[in-house]
Amino acid sequence: MFTYNVKLAIKSMRRNPMMTTLMVAAIAVGIGISMTTLSVYYMMNGNPIPEKSDKLFAVTLDSWGAIRPFDDDRPERAPHQLPYQDAERLAGLAVGKRQAAMFESSLIIEPANDEEMPFEATARVTTGDFFAMFNVPFIYGDGWDRSADAAAEPMVVLTRQLNERLFGGEDSVGKWVTMNSTRFQVAGVIDTWEPTPRFYDPINGGFQEVNEMFIPFSLTRVLELDSIGSDWGWKAEEITSFDQWLNSEASWIQYFVELDADRDEYLAHLDAYVGEQKKLGRFERPMNNNVYDVMEWMEYHEVVANDSRVLLGLSFLFLVVCLLSTITLLLTKFIGKKSETSLRRALGASRTIIFRQQIVEVAVIGFAGGLTGLLLTSFGLQGIQYLYESPPGLVRLDWVIMSTAIAIAIICSMVAGLYPAWRVCQVPPATQLKAQ
Amino acid sequence: MLQMTDIQKIYRTELVETHALRDMSLAVTEGEFVAVTGPSGSGKTTFLNIAGLLESFEHGTFMLDGKDVSHLSDDDRSIYRNEKIGFIFQSFNLIPDLNLFENVDVPLRYRRLPASDRKQRIHNALETVGLASRMNHLPAQLSGGQQQRVAIARALAGEPRMLLADEPTGNLDSTMAGQVMELLEDIHASGTTIVMVTHDPILAERADRNIHLIDGQVSGHSVACAREEILQAAQA
Numbered sequence: 018m019f020t021y022n023v024k025l026a027i028k029s030m031r032r033n034p035m036m037t038t039l040m041v042a043a044i045a046v047g048i049g050i051s052m053t054t055l056s057v058y059y060m061m062n063g064n065p066i067p068e069k070s071d072k073l074f075a076v077t078l079d080s081w082g083a084i085r086p087f088d089d090d091r092p093e094r095a096p097h098q099l100p101y102q103d104a105e106r107l108a109g110l111a112v113g114k115r116q117a118a119m120f121e122s123s124l125i126i127e128p129a130n131d132e133e134m135p136f137e138a139t140a141r142v143t144t145g146d147f148f149a150m151f152n153v154p155f156i157y158g159d160g161w162d163r164s165a166d167a168a169a170e171p172m173v174v175l176t177r178q179l180n181e182r183l184f185g186g187e188d189s190v191g192k193w194v195t196m197n198s199t200r201f202q203v204a205g206v207i208d209t210w211e212p213t214p215r216f217y218d219p220i221n222g223g224f225q226e227v228n229e230m231f232i233p234f235s236l237t238r239v240l241e242l243d244s245i246g247s248d249w250g251w252k253a254e255e256i257t258s259f260d261q262w263l264n265s266e267a268s269w270i271q272y273f274v275e276l277d278a279d280r281d282e283y284l285a286h287l288d289a290y291v292g293e294q295k296k297l298g299r300f301e302r303p304m305n306n307n308v309y310d311v312m313e314w315m316e317y318h319e320v321v322a323n324d325s326r327v328l329l330g331l332s333f334l335f336l337v338v339c340l341l342s343t344i345t346l347l348l349t350k351f352i353g354k355k356s357e358t359s360l361r362r363a364l365g366a367s368r369t370i371i372f373r374q375q376i377v378e379v380a381v382i383g384f385a386g387g388l389t390g391l392l393l394t395s396f397g398l399q400g401i402q403y404l405y406e407s408p409p410g411l412v413r414l415d416w417v418i419m420s421t422a423i424a425i426a427i428i429c430s431m432v433a434g435l436y437p438a439w440r441v442c443q444v445p446p447a448t449q450l451k452a453q
Numbered sequence: 454m455l456q457m458t459d460i461q462k463i464y465r466t467e468l469v470e471t472h473a474l475r476d477m478s479l480a481v482t483e484g485e486f487v488a489v490t491g492p493s494g495s496g497k498t499t500f501l502n503i504a505g506l507l508e509s510f511e512h513g514t515f516m517l518d519g520k521d522v523s524h525l526s527d528d529d530r531s532i533y534r535n536e537k538i539g540f541i542f543q544s545f546n547l548i549p550d551l552n553l554f555e556n557v558d559v560p561l562r563y564r565r566l567p568a569s570d571r572k573q574r575i576h577n578a579l580e581t582v583g584l585a586s587r588m589n590h591l592p593a594q595l596s597g598g599q600q601q602r603v604a605i606a607r608a609l610a611g612e613p614r615m616l617l618a619d620e621p622t623g624n625l626d627s628t629m630a631g632q633v634m635e636l637l638e639d640i641h642a643s644g645t646t647i648v649m650v651t652h653d654p655i656l657a658e659r660a661d662r663n664i665h666l667i668d669g670q671v672s673g674h675s676v677a678c679a680r681e682e683i684l685q686a687a688q689a
Binding site: 021028361363 | 536
């Protein structure tokens with residue numbers, strides 16, 4: 018009976034193409050607007066590394082001064098970056114499965130080809146564990162190992178794009194790149210990798226692009242690498258050398274750890290470390306060390322702003338308005354089908370059968386509206402990408418969104434069709450005979 | 454086959470009550486061909502609606518094929534109507550965007566018969582009315598007489614116990630009307646009970662029995678003469 022009803026629905030839609038077009042258009046516009054908003058919200062709010070988001074933790078230590086907390090509005094919060102000296106020591110202690118200390122920097126690349134001008138490229142200065150921790154995909158080679166970290170070897174991992182620019186996209190592992198007058202050996206080239214949000218560094222922007230290359234954290238001291246990211250400080254310190262900067266209380270290093278064990282065990286390790294530092298006169302505030310898993314870290318930094326939620330609500334209200342228009346059109350359409358309905362009733366169709374037939378018809382209209390709405394969503398997302406110059410990964414139309422759009426279109430249409438369908442199934446079967 | 458006793462039907466509006474049937478009693482036996490006649494407003498259509506389980510009534514008893522159908526629910530009336538009764542309407546009432554096969558298929562769909570069974574029944578019914586070769590045509594591609602024959606095929610496909618015809622030749626010219634009447638007589642000859650509402654006394658005379666309604670009541674019965682006599686009278 019379902020197939021029969023679908024066939025009848027298609028015939029009915031063809032019978033009045035203008036009204037069908039209006040109904041499909043009303044649903045499509047509602048779906049297009051709401052799905053565009055939902056897609057962006059979903060991408061912003063999604064789990065960027067679901068396979069291990071509960072095993073990766075951002076680390077915070079309350080190294081702030083005794084007089085006032087790091088955040089006056091949220092005094093319970095510790096600074097969300099670490100002083101370099103603490104990050105360096107924690108990385109050296111290597112408690113936990115893997116750890117990544119990191120910050121953003123930039124270097125001047127001197128191309129081998131004399132005709133090309135030197136250019137600046139951003140780098141993530143980090144430990145070798147970064148790649149395995151965050152499941153970074155490689156097309157050539159690999160990251161560097163802990164011995165390279167320990168020896169501060171000038172290694173570099175390039176993104177696909179930078180490798181394309183420097184080496185024409187060929188396998189460049191083992192080749193050399195000169196940056197800031199230092200020769201770096203290429204350890205690997207990563208494939209396209211755009212985790213959305215950029216969970217490992219929401220501090221410098223959850224929706225920024227991945228840096229163009231990665232170099233060992235231990236080179237910071239050797240090459241006196243400056244951070245181009247955010248830094249915070251509370252203590253008036255005399256800093257006249259790079260070593261003094263590295264040994265200062267300024268917080269500018271992000272620190273992640275991958276744990277197989279319980280987080281409490283790692284917190285105990287942090288407390289023990291801070292306890293030792295307190296004996297040296299540092300960490301003046303009460304013990305306040307924390308670890309946050311990936312989704313907690315996204316929430317902590319409010320990667321998805323409240324404005325986005327309001328916008329999402331408004332877009333669904335717009336969908337409701339579109340559906341109300343559809344209800345009006347459906348009522349008009351179904352009233353036009355009174356004589357056929359009455360005939361079908363006379364020939365043995367019960368009210369339930371007529372009701373089902375109308376509901377299937379609105380579901381088919383909803384399906385058509387959903388498909389057209391997906392097309393509009395696709396245009397909407399391309400528009401957003403163009404307007405905001407967002408990274409390509411942020412605004413993609415995936416299967417979850419597509420099936421959600423179709424499901425919402427069908428369900429909403431069926432709900433919108435309930436009243437018109439109920440009205441039409443009240444048509445008495447005798448109307449046809451009385452009309453004689 | 455059909456037994457109505459003291460049936461009363463009243464149509465009510467805010468201002469007025471209309472007594473369409475007033476304690477009407479009549480019976481139609483199995484295999485009969487009955488014509489119901491009467492002036493406009495006499496209650497013919499109301500009688501047909503009630504006989505076809507299309508409308509309920511206020512008072513009385515209605516037995517159809519041995520079952521009391523006076524108090525059936527709306528859904529049960531639909532099922533019983535689909536199984537027991539075939540309708541033929543004055544204006545054919547074919548669905549314009551369904552072809553002949555699909556139009557005849559409509560009542561069978563609601564009986565949930567297997568596809569092969571439905572196909573066989575539709576083919577047989579269209580064969581009976583002489584339109585099997587045109588089953589893929591749309592109603593608009595047929596003449597009025599052919600359309601009424603499709604409507605008869607639709608009524609026959611369900612193998613009903615009783616055919617209810619409301620002015621079946623009212624929209625046809627005399628030639629086509631004659632063909633349709635001959636078809637109904639053939640169907641009756643094969644044993645189907647037919648109740649036909651008509652204004653036309655000549656058509657009514659071709660039935661086994663005439664029931665005359667006035668003011669919602671049976672005013673008289675008459676048994677038809679031999680068919681040959683009627684045909685001669687018509688030709689004269």
